Amino acid sequence: MKEIFTIVFRLTVSCLLAGLVMGAGLMLTDKAKQRNEHAHEQQVMLSLLGYSKANPPPAELELHEIYRYVVEGADQLSVAYLLPVPEGFTFVNIGLDGNFLNQVPVALSEENVVKPADRGSAILAALGSGKSIRFVDQTIIVTRGASRMAYLLPGEFPGFKTFIKVILAVAPDFTVLGLEIMEHEEDPGLGGEIVKDYFKGQFEGKSFATLRTLDVTKRPIPDEYRRALESEKSDLGENEIGEIRRLYQDKDIYALTGATISSKAVTNGVKAIVKKFAYRISVLDRVLAEEEIDVSF
Template identity: 50%
Template sequence: MKDILTIIFRLTVTCILAAMVMGSAFIITNKAKKHNEHVNEQKVRYALLGYSAAQPIPDSMALHEMYRYVVTDKESQAIGYLLPGKEGFIFLTLDMEGKVIDNKPVDIAESAVLEKDLRDKVVQEIAGAGRSVTFADQTIVVTNNGERVAYLLDGKFTGFKTFIGVMLAVDPKFSILGLEILEHEEDPGLGAEIERDYFRNQFKGKTFDQLKDLDVVKEPLPDEYFQALEGNIAAADAAEILAKYGDRDIYALTGATISSRYVNTGVKGIVKKFAYRLNILDTALADQKIKAAF
C-alpha cells in the first residue's frame, strides 16, 4: 500500500511539473507568435506605403490605429469609433445618420489597445449594460509631421472559393497606393494568381474617380505591361509604361475571370465605403471640436 501511494504521489508531482512546463511554453510561444504577427503586419504596411530597407521610414511618420464597432441595443443601432486623441483614447458613438450620441474618454494603455480581447472588453464596458458591441474593422491613419498622408485599410470579401482578405493603402484623396492579398483559398495556378505583382499592381495608382467605374476585361495582358508590373525592367522605363496603361481597366487573370472580378468589386467596395464613413467621422470630429491624434 505504501508503495502504491508513493507511485501515485510521484505521478501526481510529475504531471503537475509537466503541466507547468507546458503552460509556460505555451505562454512564451504565444507571445512570440503575436510578436511575429505584429512584425509581419508592420512590414506589409510599410511596403504598401513604399518603404523598405532601401527606402527607410522617416522619423516624422506615425501610424494611428482606429477601430470601428457596431453598437446595438433593443431599439437601435449605432457606430462607435475607438480612436487616439491628443490626451489618450476616445470612444465616439454616432447614430446611423452620423450625429454624435456621446463622446467618452477611454482609460486604456496603447499596448492594451492592440490586444483584441482587452480592447473589446473595454469597449463593451463603455457601451454599457443592455448594449452589445461587434468589432467591424480597423483603419490605420498615417501621418507625416502631423499631416495625414495615407490610410491603411483591412478588408475581407467573397472570393471564388471562400473569402479573400486584403490590405489596402490609399492616399488622402483615396487613390490606391498599394494592394496586398493577405489570405485566400483560390485555385492554385488560376485564381491564386491574385497574389502576383502583375495582378495586384494593376490597382496601384487608380484614382477614386477611376475606381467608381473600374471594370475587369478578358483580354491578354500586354507583355510590356506585365514586365513593368512585375518590376522586371528599369524603374524609369516601368514608370512610362505604367502611365501608358494607367487609365485602363483591370486585365483578368487567365482562366480566373471570376476571381479577378471578385477582387475588383471587393477593392472598390472597401475604398468607396471608407471614403463615405471617413467624411462622416471627420464632420463629427470638427463639429464636436474633438482633438484626434491625426
Template identity: 40%
Template sequence: MREFLKIALNLFVISLVSAGLLGVIFTHTEATRKRNEQARLEQSMSRYLPANAGAVRFAAIHRYLVEEGGRSDIGYVLPVRGGNALLVLDPEGNVLSKTPVAGPVDDEAERDAAVKRALSGGEARYADSYILALDSSGRRLASFIQGRTAGFKTWVKLLVALGPDNAVLGLEILEHEEDPGLGAEIEQEYFRNQFAGRTLAELNALGVVKLPLPDDYRRCLERSKWAARGINPQAETAVCEKYAHEDIHAITGATISSRRVTEGVKRLVQAFVKRMDIVESAAAKAGLEPAFSPEGR
C-alpha cells in the first residue's frame, strides 16, 4: 500500500509540475500569438492599400448567424462610438435588436463569448468578417472580406481585397488543406493574381476555362518575381491587360479547386456589397453611430 501511495504521489507531482509550467508558458505566449496573428493579417492587408495612404485605421465587422426557434437571422458585431455593438437583423434587413458588446472582439474565441453574453437567447455561429481600411477622414480606402468557401477537399479560408469601387484588388489564401502539387497551387501568385482588377460587373459573369495559361500572362502574374529581378512592374502590367478580362484559367490538374475558389470569391463579394448597404442603412435606423461611414458622406 505504501508503495502504491508513493508511486501515485510521484506521478501526481510530475503532472502537477508540468501543468504548472505549461500554464505559465501559455499565459506568456498566448498574448504574443494573438498580437502576431493580428499583425500578420494587417500586413497582408496593407499590401493592398495605396502607397500614399497615410494613417490607416481598420474597422472590423464580424458577421454571425443567429439561430433561434427554427428561424435564422444575421448578427453583426460593429465598431461604434465608445465600443462595439451587436446588431441583429432579419433576412430582409429589418432591425430586430441592438445591444452593446462588452469585451475584446479581435480574437475569435473571446468574441464568441462576448456575443453569447450580448445575445438574450438563441445560438450564434461565426460566419465571416469584413474589415474596412479607413483614412483619417473615415473614407473607405479598401475593404477586405475574410471568409471561407468549399474547396476540393475541405474548407478554403480566403481574404479578398476590394477597392473603394468594389473592384477586386487581390486574393490571399489564408488556410487550406488541398493536395500539395495539385489543389494547393491556389496559393500561387499565377492563380491568385488573375482575380486582381476585376470589377463587380466582370466578377458577376466570371467563369473558369480549362486552357493552358499563356506564358506571357504567367510571367506578368508572378509579381513577386519582378521585384526580385528588379523589373519595373509597369512594363509587365501592360501584358496583363490583354488577358485581364478573360475568364480564370484553371490550374492544371485542379480544375475543381479553381472553380470552387472562383465561385467562392464571386459569392463572397456579391454578398459583401449587398450586406454593406443593409448594415449601413440598418445602423442608421437603429440610431447607432458606426466607426465607418457610407461613401460620400
C-alpha cells in the first residue's frame, strides 16, 4: 500500500517537471513563433494578390487592417469596427439593425494596433466605463491609389477533424481571387490534399453569383482542368491555361478522392466567409457614406 503513494508522488513530480520544461520552452519561443507566423501571413497575402519576390508590389499598394468587435453595453449589443482614418484610428459603433450609433477616436500608434492587448485597452479607454468588447475578426482592405483593389479575409471553419484556417482574397465585386490554407489537421493523403493547387485553385475566379449556389460534385476532376490548375507542372501555355480555367469557372468544386467531407467543409466555409463579408462591408460602407466619415481606404 505504501508503494502506491511513492508511485503517485514520483509520477506527479515527473509530470510537473515536464510541464515546467515545456512551459519554459513556450515562454522562450512563443514570441519568435508569432513573429514568424505574422511574416508568413504577410507573404501569403501578397502572393494571393499575385505578387512575389520576382514581381514586387507597387509602392502605392496599401494594406488597411480593419478590426471587428462586438460591444456589450448596459442594455444593448452592437457591432463595431476599428478603422484607420488619416489622423489615427476611429471606433465606429453600428447597431444590430445596421444603423449608425456613435463613433469615438482611439489613441493608438501604428505599431500598437497589431498587438491585441494594447488595441483592446485603448478602445476601452476611448469608450469610457460600463462597456465591454470582444474581438471577432479582422479584414484587410487593399487599395492602390484611390481605388480598392481587393479584400483579404482571414477566417476559419470546421474541417473533418479540427478547424481549418484560411486566408481568402476577393475582388471588390467579391469574385474569389485566391485561397490559401494556413493551418489544418486533415488526414495526410486524403483531406490533406486541400492544400494542393488542383483543389484550392478551383476557387479562383468564382464570381459572387456562382459562389452563392456553389456545390461539391463527386465526379472525377477532368484531366485538362487538373493540368491547367497545376500550372507549374504542366506544359500548357499561359493562354491555354486561362482558357481552360474560364471553361470551368462556373462549375461546381470537384471533390477530393476519399475526402468528400473535407472538400465540402472548405467549399461551405469559403461560401460562408464571402457571403457574410459581402453583407458586412455593404453595411459598413453605407454607414461611412451616410455619416461622411473619412477613412483611409
